[in-house]
Amino acid sequence: MWKIIMTVHVCVGVSSCYKLVVRGVVLVSLWKDVVQTVLRVQNRQTKVQFALKVMAIKRGEIDYVLFEREIGALNICQHPNVVTSLESWHEEVLFSGVLTNCHMIVMELCETSLFQKLLDNVHRGFEIHSIKFITAQLIRGLGFVHSKGIMHRDLKPDNILLTSKGVVKIADFGMSRPVSREHVYTPRRVTLWYRSPEMLLMATNYSSAVDLWSLGCIVAEMFLGEPLLEGSSEITQVGELHWYLDWMGIL
Numbered sequence: 380m381w382k383i384i385m386t387v388h389v390c391v392g393v394s395s396c397y398k399l400v401v402r403g404v405v406l407v408s409l410w411k412d413v414v415q416t417v418l419r420v421q422n423r424q425t426k427v428q429f430a431l432k433v434m435a436i437k438r439g440e441i442d443y444v445l446f447e448r449e450i451g452a453l454n455i456c457q458h459p460n461v462v463t464s465l466e467s468w469h470e471e472v473l474f475s476g477v478l479t480n481c482h483m484i485v486m487e488l489c490e491t492s493l494f495q496k497l498l499d500n501v502h503r504g505f506e507i508h509s510i511k512f513i514t515a516q517l518i519r520g521l522g523f524v525h526s527k528g529i530m531h532r533d534l535k536p537d538n539i540l541l542t543s544k545g546v547v548k549i550a551d552f553g554m555s556r557p558v559s560r561e562h563v564y565t566p567r568r569v570t571l572w573y574r575s576p577e578m579l580l581m582a583t584n585y586s587s588a589v590d591l592w593s594l595g596c597i598v599a600e601m602f603l604g605e606p607l608l609e610g611s612s613e614i615t616q617v618g619e620l621h622w623y624l625d626w627m628g629i630l
Contacts, residue, residue, distance in 0.1 A: 419488060429465065430489070434482040434553075445553040446482040452552035453484075455527050460520025462540060462550040463487040489540035489548055497536055497600060504604035514598050516547035521594060524549065525587045528558045534593035535570045536600065558587060571616055572596065572606045579617050 415434040422429065436442040446467075453464035466485040471478045493513070496505075505513075517539065524531060531538075533554040540548040575592035577585045599607040608623065610616025 420485075428488050430486045432482075432484040432486060434484075436480040436482065442482070448555050449552040450484070452524075452529050452555040456524050456529060456552075458520055458523040460516045460547050460549060461524065462489065462548040486550075487548075489550075490543045491541050492537060493539040493541060493547075493597070493601075494536035496541065497604070500604055502604045505601045510598065510601045512545070513547055513601065514594075517549070517594060517597070520547065520549045521590055524555075525590070530556050530558060530587045531590050531593075532556055533570060534590050534597065535573045536597060539597070571610060571613065572608055574616065576617075576620060579613055579620070 415432060418431045418433065420429055420431045421427070434442065434446060450464065450467050453462070457463065464484055464486050468483050470481055470483055504510075521531070521534070529552075531549065531552065531554070533551060534549070538549065538551040540550050542548065573593040573596045575585070575589040578589055596607050608616060608619045610619045
């Protein structure tokens with residue numbers, strides 16, 4: 380059982396801090412930005428550690444939709460290579476001195492992310508056996524997600540977690556979307572460097588293949604030790620893609 384037992388200060392960005400009241404003992408902040416933070420927490424009774432994702436509701440209905448999509452996808456996609464959601468709820472916390480509604484999700488704790496591993500091996504890349512090991516798990520996890528009729532739409536190293544035993548876990552389903560017969564979706568979803576050509580060209584009738592493009596970019600990044608395509612805008616990203624395909628003789 381989780382109980383509200385303490386108040387902690389979590390710094391968000393450079394100048395903003397807010398008081399966060401959570402159920403459980405907060406041990407350390409794992410990750411944060413201006414909208415959400417992930418904390419390492421410990422159940423008061425069992426002493427088992429988990430990850431607590433806290434999302435401030437700043438954009439009204441949009442944030443509710445993203446939360447419901449993430450919870451819905453996690454409930455459907457229960458797989459060894461998808462992060463496990465254990466509990467979720469809404470709670471008011473003090474945000475910049477104002478009581479703010481927040482979404483809370485308790486998830487299994489993973490020790491690190493693929494993003495951090497890439498930082499540790501920048502410009503060097505991974506050993507081939509590590510790339511095969513991670514890629515095989517990503518394919519299994521993503522294949523299962525797609526078999527359930529869901530597109531992730533934000534696959535990137537930050538959203539790929541690793542346990543202490545090396546098990547890969549696909550996480551952060553806030554941008555996920557069930558596949559519909561109409562195939563009409565929002566074009567700007569995937570993070571720029573991992574965005575497929577059709578999404579860069581603002582297509583709204585794409586498929587789950589956009590996740591496969593992201594996966595390919597991630598595999599290439601593990602080889603290279605740096606992102607394959609590093610555009611600073613949608614236009615420069617298209618230019619990088621065009622140059623790369625031309626260099627390979629595809630265009």
